[in-house]
Amino acid sequence: MGAIYRREMGAFFTSGVAYVFLVVFYFVSGIFFYNYVLTAGVADVSPVFQSMFLVVMFLIPILTMKLLSEEKKNRTDQGLLTAPVGLWEIVLGKYFAALTLFIIAESIVFVYAIILSTLGNVVWQTLFGNYFAMLFLGAAFIAVGLFISSLTENQITAAIVSMVLLFVIYLSEMLVSNFENGNVLQRFLHKVITTIAFYSKYNEFTNGVFSLPSIVFFISVAFLFNFFTVRVLEKRRWS
Amino acid sequence: MIEVRNLTKKYGDKLAVNNISFKVEKGEILGFLGPNGAGKSTTMNMLTGYISSTSGQVLIDDVDILEEPKKAKANIGYLPEIPPLYVDMTVDGYLNFMYDLKKCKLPRKSHLTDVCNLCKIGDVRHRLIKNLSKGYRQRVGLAMALINNPPVLILDEPTVGLDPNQIIEIRTLIKKLGKRHTVILSSHILPEIQAVCDRIIIINKGQVAADGTADEIAKNITNEHKMTLRIEGPTHTAEDKRVIAEAIRKLKGVKYVRADMEREKGIYDYDVETDGKTDIRRDLNKLCNEKGWNILMLQLSDLTLEDIFLKITMGDGVTVTSSSDAPKLDVSVKDGQLIASEREEAKPEDTAPEEDAADDGDNDGGEE
Known part of the structure; x- marks a missing residue:
């Protein structure tokens, strides 16, 4: 797992994906920080995290798109799958590489916190709460992106499908929001979609609630999709 | 060292590999010969655990590749048809990655230097793989397969894309490796197989059409x-x-x-x-x-390998399994003759190599 992790980290930087990802992340979060916190004159960074949800949703597929699709296209998967490593090691090596880059990006909030601390008192509890919420959200999104990447040979397809999938889940939550008091079918739909929805679970944190069930949900999604990815690799050998 | 029992692979309805069985002893160099699409690469992919078999068993050093994949794969060095190279890495970076991936315990620096020297890629170690020529890439792939000194080497068309000098170098290298490793090598280049291999398995339409040394096969087929x-x-x-x-x-x-x-x-x-x-x-x-x-x-x-190859692969070998009790070689010969008598165009091809043989005789005479 270590070898694959190190190679992927290296590839992120040699291919430039890491720079694009970090620059966009820092730039956008910087703007949000300036507008919502500094100019607004509040010491709470929650609005930054709230706005970053959509950005993360569109950025993470760029991080995960080529992780497995490119291996298949260039037939480098033959080297991995015939080496004495398990499928979980391959998948998790790649997964944690992407997660590491995401954590590097996200940790910019500590720089913002330092800036903020020179101006006033930082509310560290909400900052950490939000930080971990975004970390686990990213962990779930990366697993989804990695799974989509395992299904195709084309990295652009992988990126677009991941974005659309995450966006549809996000949108569906808005669409069914007034189904809560509707008929049986509507209530059922509402129940299903709110169960799998990411946004409202994430929003609890930005509203200042540290919700353990949400954390468990994100970790479960991450595990489940990594499991699916392993199954896809496994199935490909048997087809 | 390698044992293959009734290996079969189906892609949907298409039978890619049909009931192949053979054994390779330690230190043997086995040549896999067959026309394109005969099932060579599929068989090799199954031997290395890249794809699974529909039925049948592959044992590497008595370890089943599907039951204990990690243990079995640790004994194999595999060079696929397209070397699995990450083109955005340097040769050194790539070999180090494979060294880690294979969990190699040998001293890193000296082992990698040895492997590079063996494959003659010492002078490109700091270059990006995407800037290397096909021949160099092929040799980097071979170096990758040699990392961790696996007792079994499986090489899928190792000399493709090399110039004649490099081909000879690689052949000499494979022969040298054959002293310490068990080697399976596939090719559709006949002289290559003849020059390097102790034993030859001819695969046609997913079946073993002949198995033995070039001489044995020749003797049986005629x-x-x-x-x-x-x-x-x-x-x-x-x-x-x-x-x-x-x-x-x-x-x-x-x-x-x-x-x-x-x-x-x-x-x-x-x-x-x-x-x-x-x-x-x-x-x-x-x-x-x-x-x-x-x-x-x-x-x-006697028939040259080329004659044998043509005879077996032109003869379609369709009925080989239908009479599985009979020695396979004889049956396919019968097929060959049968087909030859039906198809007129098959005949000149069969006779042409004999003229070649006569010419060879000429040359020998001249030297005397």
């Missing part, structure tokens, strides 16, 4: 036995030709004698065909001794 003789008679005239041909014809087991051209002055060549069961060489010697003739040349013009 029920006739041909040789070319050059005998010096006493008079150096055409009279010799008649007498000698007549005498040879009377030997036991000789089916056919034809006096050929005058190759040296007053000395003739004779094409002799035997029934394949009797070895006439000793009787022939005795005969010539008695008569006071001199044998200047005796060349067994």
Whole structure:
């Protein structure tokens, strides 16, 4: 797992994906920080995290798109799958590489916190709460992106499908929001979609609630999709 | 070292590999020969655990590749048809990655230097793989397969894309590796297989069509036995030709004698065909001794690997399994003849190599 992790980290930087990802992340979060916190004159960074949800949703597929699709296209998967490593090691090596880059990006909030601390008192509890919420959200999104990447040979397809999938889940939550008091079918739909929805679970944190069930949900999604990815690799050998 | 039992692979309805079984002993160099699409790469992919078999078993050093994949794969160095290279890495970076991936315990620096020297890529170690030529890439792939000194090497068309010098280098390297490793090598280049391999398995349409050394296969595939003789008679005239041909014809087991051209002055060549069961060489010697003739040349013009290959693969080998009790080789020969008699265009191809063999004989004569 270590070898694959190190190679992927290296590839992120040699291919430039890491720079694009970090620059966009820092730039956008910087703007949000300036507008919502500094100019607004509040010491709470929650609005930054709230706005970053959509950005993360569109950025993470760029991080995960080529992780497995490119291996298949260039037939480098033959080297991995015939080496004495398990499928979980391959998948998790790649997964944690992407997660590491995401954590590097996200940790910019500590720089913002330092800036903020020179101006006033930082509310560290909400900052950490939000930080971990975004970390686990990213962990779930990366697993989804990695799974989509395992299904195709084309990295652009992988990126677009991941974005659309995450966006549809996000949108569906808005669409069914007034189904809560509707008929049986509507209530059922509402129940299903709110169960799998990411946004409202994430929003609890930005509203200042540290919700353990949400954390468990994100970790479960991450595990489940990594499991699916392993199954896809496994199935490909048997087809 | 490697044991394959009834290996079968189906893609949907298409049977890619059909019930292949063979064994490779330690230190053997086995050549996999077959036309394109015969199932060579599929078989190799199953041997290395890249894809699974539909049924059947692959044992590497008595370890089942599907049951204990990690343990089995640790013993294999695999160079696929397209070397699995990450083009955005340097050669050194890539080899280090494979070293880690294979969990190699050998001293890193000296082992990688050894491997690079063996494959002659020491001078490109700091270059990006995407800037390397096909030949270098192929050798980096080979170096990758050699990392961790696996006892089994599986090389899928290792000399593709190399120039003639490099091909010879790689062949010498494979021969050298064959002393310490068990090697399976696939190719559709016949001389390569003949030059390198101890044993050959010919695969056609997903089935083993022949298995053995080049000589064994040749012997089994032909029920006739041909040789070319050059005998010096006493008079150096055409009279010799008649007498000698007549005498040879009377030997036991000789089916056919034809006096050929005058190759040296007053000395003739004779094409002799035997029934394949009797070895006439000793009787022939005795005969010539008695008569006071001199044998200047005796060349067994057995089928070359090329003839065998054509014979087996042109013969479609469709019915090989339908009569699985019978020795496979004989059956496919029958097929070959059957097909040859049906298809006229198959015939010239069959006979052409024999002319080649006669030409070879010429050259030998010239050197004498």
